[in-house]
Amino acid sequence: MSRRRVIAGSVAASVAGTGVLGTAAGLSIASYFARQVLSPKPPLPDVEIVGYDDRTVTLTRTMASEAPGRYSLYWDGRDSHARLGEVLERAGGHVVRELLGVDFGELHEGPGRFTGYFYAGPPATTLPLPIEDVSIDGPLGEYPAWIVRAPQSGANRWAVLVHGRAAARAETLRAVRPLTDVGWTCLCPSYRNDQDAPADPAGRYGLGLTEWRDVEAAVAYAYAQGASEVMLTGWSMGGAVCLQLLDLSTYAEGISRVVLDAPVVDWLETIDFHARLNRVPMPLNRLAQRAVASPAVHGHFAGLSEPLDLPATNWVRRAAELRTPTLIIHSEDDDFVPYGPSAALATARPDLVRLEPWRVALHCREWNTEPDRWESVVREFAS
Known part of the structure; x- marks a missing residue:
């Protein structure tokens, strides 16, 4: 049958x-x-901006908005962006956070979206390196992408940075500084169903089982630009995308290493x-x-x-098939993608998988709670 x-x-x-x-x-x-x-959905407001001055922003109090660390605040859709620092005060249903800077837009009271991105993308960004806009020819058309070039070094090494489900390329910018520090040019591609990329024919996510083809086009682009070595870095579903690419792409053998932040290692468990x-x-x-x-x-x-094929996304069960050195950064307190499969994968393949467990951080916000530690771990692994 x-x-x-x-x-x-x-x-x-x-x-x-x-x-x-x-x-x-x-x-x-x-x-x-x-x-x-x-189903892809546009990002919706999740906090209310109830007050602000030159040094602080007051938000409605949520599990995310009162978390320790450094974060992003968007309002007016994605037309306005600010970087926020630590919590200065909690009072009833409100939280007061340090205002580190407004990158674009004018602060005003009203709905906003609290994210872990911290750095916004072009046209205004506080990254100390220039960001180039490029277009990648992929299976569904043209995909916008960013390139942040490493300072001149002997090798032409490229890191392909893959954001998560319902996220944006700006999510990946937190990795740019530690990677460029050790000589990696960073390519931040879009993939199907992103707001600025081609839609999937059915308008549905493939949980990495379809998106890997788009990221494969980004890997091909890196090689076409003269890359001598390519690594993958993925957040959340972006981690699942990277794992499927390593399983299915003709470029898999050339991928030298992988960094996964809060990855979906097993969609069934998630x-x-x-x-x-x-x-x-x-x-x-x-x-x-x-x-x-x-x-x-x-x-x-x-x-x-x-x-x-959801069982094909269970990399704990498929651990023996992995062949690429992998760093996993994952918070035990992740509120969206369970930590357990990441720990189980590291236990199953201690020869290949290094696990850096975090505490306190919510989903994909390990960098936000301990940026120096995150960058040090990634820099060491990528060197």
């Missing part, structure tokens, strides 16, 4: 075999959950984590996982243009 018939039959059996799954409501919930995971957070019954979660992998129903169920 073909794999297509086996998977389709398994999904049908799941629906028929469990009462809750046999209802139209159950199917709708499972489909909705799958589409929530896979989706389970979010199912529990959202109180999705586990049978419905399992149905959603099987349906997105089904050649028969992936399109109708989740709006996908091709099925997603």
Whole structure:
């Protein structure tokens, strides 16, 4: 029997075999959950700017806005940006943070978005190195990218920096300084479904199983520019993208090393984590996982243009297949991608995978809480 018939039959059996799954409501919930995971959404405000002066900004108090460290604040969509320092005061439902600088726009009260990016991209950035805008020819068209060139050195080494799901290229700029310090030119590409990149034909994320082709085009671009060595760096889903590229790309053998920050090492475990957070019954979660992998129903169920082989994203189970030296930086207190699979992968491959555990930091915000440590670890690994 073909794999297509086996998977389709398994999904049908799941629906028929469990009462809750046999209802139209159950199917709708499972489909909705799958589409929530896979559908790109524009960034929405998550804090309110309630006051400011020349040295401080007062925000509504959330788990993110009161976290220790240095962060970004966007408002007016992405038209305005400021860099924020440590918390100076907590009072009731508000938090007062140090204002390190406004890169563009005028501060005013109203909705804002609190992020871990810290550095904004062009046209205004506080990075001490110039950023070039380039375009990369990829499988769906032209993809905008940034290049930050390392000071002249003997080798022409390139690092391809891959941002996470629903994030932007600015997320990767925190890695530029330590990498250029040790001679790596940084290429920050976009990939399908980014706001400034081509959309996937179905308008859905592939969880790394489709996006790796876009990043492969960035690797090809680096080699076309004369790169003698290429490394990958990925955040969150960007880590999953890097792992799929290492598995499937013809360029995989030439990748010398990988840095992963809060990576999705196992999508099944990560989706389970979010199912529990959202109180999705586990049978419905399992149905959603099987349906997105089904050649028969992936399109109708989740709006996908091709099925997603989620078990192929379990790199704990596939640890023996890894062959590239890898540094994983991951917070034990990550609130979005569970730390456990990263730790399990490092345990399974101590010969190849180095784990740097963090505490306190929320998802992809390890640099924000301890930037000197983060940069030192990355600089050492990349040297």
